[in-house]
Amino acid sequence: YSKQQDETPAWKKVNYQNVYKDIADLLEDENYDDGSYGPVFVRLAWHASGTYDKKTRTGGSAGATIRHAPESEHGANAGLNVARRRLEPLKQKYRNISYGDLYTLAGVVGVQELGGPTVQWRPGRSDKQADACTPDGRLPDAAQGADHVRDIFYRMGFDDREIAALVGAHALGRCHTYRSGFDGPWNASPTVFTNFFYTELLENTWVPKKWDGPKQFVDKPTGAFMMLPADMAFKTDPRFRTYIELYARDQDTFFNDFSAAFAKLLELGVKFPEDAPTYRFKPLD
Ligand code: CCH
Known part of the structure; x- marks a missing residue:
């Protein structure tokens, strides 16, 4: 096969419309909570992204550091392992998708498939290792004002x-x-x-x-x-x-x-490849 094909960046080898459909198929489960993983997918996307600090330009969804300890163990992230585990088979199926793209796309699917507005989304985040984890305390404390x-x-x-x-x-x-x-x-x-x-x-x-x-x-x-x-x-x-x-x-x-605002949240701190297209997925029927 041609050399050119080998140099295609991983994010370009994924059909995101198919990923969208497969995430949507994972939402319903009558034995889970109120019958849908949508809410916890939205929360995963938000907590993966909401660690961003504009001064130091650290955190955000780019590296998907939420999947690594210690960030995965931060109190605010309790229970989000449930959402990550639900999505893991899709990471195995679409080996070229980054976790950052998968988790943020799951948030878009959650919002749209539960009857919310369409949300613009771009691929091209690249995962980072545990040493890029953000410090605890970047997400809001529900007890405060x-x-x-x-x-x-x-x-x-x-x-x-x-x-x-x-x-x-x-x-x-x-x-x-x-x-x-x-x-x-x-x-x-x-x-x-x-x-x-x-x-x-x-x-x-x-x-x-x-x-x-x-x-x-x-x-x-x-x-x-x-x-x-x-x-x-x-x-x-x-x-x-x-x-x-x-x-x-x-x-x-x-x-x-x-x-x-949600589209902006999911992009905080992400340096997208210049040719990354913006998607606006149609909700499924
Ligand atoms: Fe939230 N949220 N959130 N939240 N959140 C919780 C659950 C959800 C705060 C605290 C909590 C946003 C902002 C805030 C969702 C989306 C968003 C819970 C319960 C707490 C606590 C967690 C549990 O026990 O499972 C605080 C504080 C703030 C801001 O000050 C923003 C922004 C978003 C998304 C745009 C969603 C969805 C849930 C439900 C999760 C589920 O599992 O059902």
């Missing part, structure tokens, strides 16, 4: 509007006591991407949960739904609250803003 949330997301390069849009992902999934210590879903449809994070936050009266677990909030009438202390900050902080009210009444604006 608006100042902390701003510190964390400003470090990545986001503004208040983008932060308020990103946290809308808390329409999806749930908290697990054996992962974060917190407990419960944010709303009644945790496997559908909606603007319910904002509507629930504004429309309910949230009271401290009576239990011996970490401080969190539950809705007053039923106690079935939850908010983290960090989530509550979006209601009490006046500058965040403007956007919470906007997204609660305007789902289209939320979808547009989320799509742009």
